[in-house]
Amino acid sequence: MLNFIVRKIAMLIPTLFGITIVSFGFIHLLPGDPVTLMAGDKGMTVQEHAAAMARLGLDRPLWQQYLGYLGQLAHGNLGTSLVTHRPVLNDFLTFFPATLELSICAMVLAVVIGMPLGVLAAVKRGTWFDQLSMSTALVGYSMPIFWWGLLLIVLFAGVLHWAPVSGRISLMYYFPQPTGFMLIDSLLSGEPGAFRSAVAHLALPSIVLATVPMAVIARQSRSAMLEVLGQDYVRTARAKGLAPGLVVGRHALRNALIPVVTVVGLQVGALMTGAILTETIFSWPGIGKWIVDAISSRDYPVVQSGLLVIATMVMLVNLVVDILYAVINPRIRHA
Amino acid sequence: MPLLEIRNLSVTFDTADGPLEAAIGIDLHVDAGEVLAIVGESGSGKSVAMLAVMGLLPDTATVRADAMRFDGTDLLALSPRARRRLIGREMAIIFQEPIASLNPCFTVGLQVGEVLKTHQKLGRAARRRRIVELFRAVGLPEPEAKLAAYPHQLSGGQCQRVMIAMAIACAPRLLIADEPTTALDVTIQKQILDLLMDLQARTGMAMIMITHDMGVVAETADRVMVQYRGRTREEADVLSLFAAPKDAYTRALLAALPERAGGGSDLDGVAFTEEEGA
Numbered sequence: 001m002l003n004f005i006v007r008k009i010a011m012l013i014p015t016l017f018g019i020t021i022v023s024f025g026f027i028h029l030l031p032g033d034p035v036t037l038m039a040g041d042k043g044m045t046v047q048e049h050a051a052a053m054a055r056l057g058l059d060r061p062l063w064q065q066y067l068g069y070l071g072q073l074a075h076g077n078l079g080t081s082l083v084t085h086r087p088v089l090n091d092f093l094t095f096f097p098a099t100l101e102l103s104i105c106a107m108v109l110a111v112v113i114g115m116p117l118g119v120l121a122a123v124k125r126g127t128w129f130d131q132l133s134m135s136t137a138l139v140g141y142s143m144p145i146f147w148w149g150l151l152l153i154v155l156f157a158g159v160l161h162w163a164p165v166s167g168r169i170s171l172m173y174y175f176p177q178p179t180g181f182m183l184i185d186s187l188l189s190g191e192p193g194a195f196r197s198a199v200a201h202l203a204l205p206s207i208v209l210a211t212v213p214m215a216v217i218a219r220q221s222r223s224a225m226l227e228v229l230g231q232d233y234v235r236t237a238r239a240k241g242l243a244p245g246l247v248v249g250r251h252a253l254r255n256a257l258i259p260v261v262t263v264v265g266l267q268v269g270a271l272m273t274g275a276i277l278t279e280t281i282f283s284w285p286g287i288g289k290w291i292v293d294a295i296s297s298r299d300y301p302v303v304q305s306g307l308l309v310i311a312t313m314v315m316l317v318n319l320v321v322d323i324l325y326a327v328i329n330p331r332i333r334h335a
Numbered sequence: 336m337p338l339l340e341i342r343n344l345s346v347t348f349d350t351a352d353g354p355l356e357a358a359i360g361i362d363l364h365v366d367a368g369e370v371l372a373i374v375g376e377s378g379s380g381k382s383v384a385m386l387a388v389m390g391l392l393p394d395t396a397t398v399r400a401d402a403m404r405f406d407g408t409d410l411l412a413l414s415p416r417a418r419r420r421l422i423g424r425e426m427a428i429i430f431q432e433p434i435a436s437l438n439p440c441f442t443v444g445l446q447v448g449e450v451l452k453t454h455q456k457l458g459r460a461a462r463r464r465r466i467v468e469l470f471r472a473v474g475l476p477e478p479e480a481k482l483a484a485y486p487h488q489l490s491g492g493q494c495q496r497v498m499i500a501m502a503i504a505c506a507p508r509l510l511i512a513d514e515p516t517t518a519l520d521v522t523i524q525k526q527i528l529d530l531l532m533d534l535q536a537r538t539g540m541a542m543i544m545i546t547h548d549m550g551v552v553a554e555t556a557d558r559v560m561v562q563y564r565g566r567t568r569e570e571a572d573v574l575s576l577f578a579a580p581k582d583a584y585t586r587a588l589l590a591a592l593p594e595r596a597g598g599g600s601d602l603d604g605v606a607f608t609e610e611e612g613a
Binding site (some may be wrong): 016186231232233236241251254256330 | 422424430443446450454485487519
């Protein structure tokens with residue numbers, strides 16, 4: 001098992017290297033440069049522009065800039081924002097907990113609702129429950145996130161006044177945030193009503209972000225379960241006289257989990273894309289919004305390192321998925 | 336009173352092309368301690384009838400019978416829960432594909448242990464001892480070590496031994512062996528058949544041996560039922576059937592045995608009508 005994990009981690013290194021090339025190349029492909037954008041409407045002379053570019057090291061050939069960037073990374077330095085002049089890592093650590101909190105809530109929601117829905121639909125194949133849940137999943141999957149988000153805002157915030165429109169907590173509350181996770185910090189603060197406010201703020205963005213992964217997980221769980229339910233070992237489990245709950249919940253589900261876990265891992269990557277849109281709709285101060293702002297201002301170090309860190313997170317999640325595979329499926333563990 | 340009695344059993348599957356009759360009007364009885372062979376080619380309905388007895392058919396199957404009794408208990412009238420208390424304990428089944436029949440995600444020790452946990456109130460240690468005992472009884476080498484083995488770490492023959500251990504765990508009164516040797520190498524086939532017959536002789540359980548192999552029939556059965564296209568063609572004790580088969584299909588099956596084949600015994604393309612040989 002240890003060998004398996006070490007092998008998987010070793011495979012991350014070339015991938016990470018590839019990501020540095022892509023993230024570096026991507027931002028430099030965009031037209032415009034940070035100096036021109038910072039000057040704004042005031043404009044600047046050609047000499048001033050050249051001097052500013054030289055000061056930032058952006059006048060060097062791209063390959064030299066890239067090697068410089070790699071050298072920085074090797075020292076654990078993600079660079080400094082051209083706009084805020086703060087280290088990228090500090091900004092990342094400020095914004096990341098908000099995204100992580102939102103993503104975890106969305107993923108938990110997607111798995112906790114999506115998987116049982118898919119399993120039940122497979123067990124009750126062909127019934128109204130199967131058809132209703134799978135058509136709902138298809139609608140959820142097809143819904144554009146920004147439109148779905150706006151619909152929910154109009155209904156729950158605009159008409160029903162059940163949930164706030166934006167932000168992470170009501171402005172009435174102010175307390176220190178040692179963890180950066182609003183749910184935990186609001187509980188720790190001991191302020192009455194703070195936790196409820198945090199939950200209310202988190203509810204709509206989580207539902208919006210969870211919708212697509214939930215639909216994908218439900219559909220995948222159903223098809224994986226349908227395949228497994230027809231296997232000989234499920235018949236053997238029934239032939240032992242086991243209760244139907246045990247046959248489905250233990251014998252079938254354990255095998256059906258293997259493709260479902262893959263999909264959950266892939267959805268974490270998709271969640272990052274969704275987070276950018278969701279955070280923009282709900283003015284959620286997370287890394288999605290941070291990266292979008294950085295792209296607009298051509299803040300090269302933030303985009304390069306931000307993308308690298310996000311990609312690393314996605315890869316680490318997939319590493320966990322690979323390890324989970326091995327835990328679930330002994331044939332992989334012993335391979 | 337027979338241990339298992341079936342009268343006029345019919346099984347119909349709902350398919351996209353309409354209803355498909357897999358078994359038609361089957362009458363069958365097995366006495367305690369008796370070995371009955373059901374023989375016939377693929378699709379003759381021999382497995383379907385036994386899966387109906389065990390209650391293992393999918394929802395698309397409709398089972399009808401005038402009577403289906405196990406030791407006097409009406410199987411058709413049993414609630415699902417009562418039926419589950421019976422299967423795995425009083426009657427057990429082993430299947431054709433031993434590797435596919437075992438769950439790849441769990442150790443074989445756990446899978447055999449489940450039967451004991453479901454039907455017998457044994458403590459963890461006693462259960463473990465019983466599994467090792469069962470593994471030894473079915474001739475698995477290193478039975479203690481096999482407790483933690485996964486199916487993919489065992490050979491086909493060893494997996495079938497595990498399946499047999501699982502089936503006999505609660506000392507059933509009826510064991511249904513559904514083509515237990517078909518998927519195995521010839522040398523292993525013989526060992527598994529010998530094991531089954533040895534266990535049958537020692538425990539006195541009744542056995543229904545489903546097979547398409549007349550050689551297996553000759554070696555194991557007291558009585559034989561010949562099935563063709565969902566219907567029973569002939570039923571007789573094994574000696575009479577081999578000595579003087581009455582049905583044309585039975586004669587053709589026997590003629591197809593390598594030691595009897597003298598030419599003209601090819602079954603391909605032969606269709607037998609209801610009237611022939613009856």
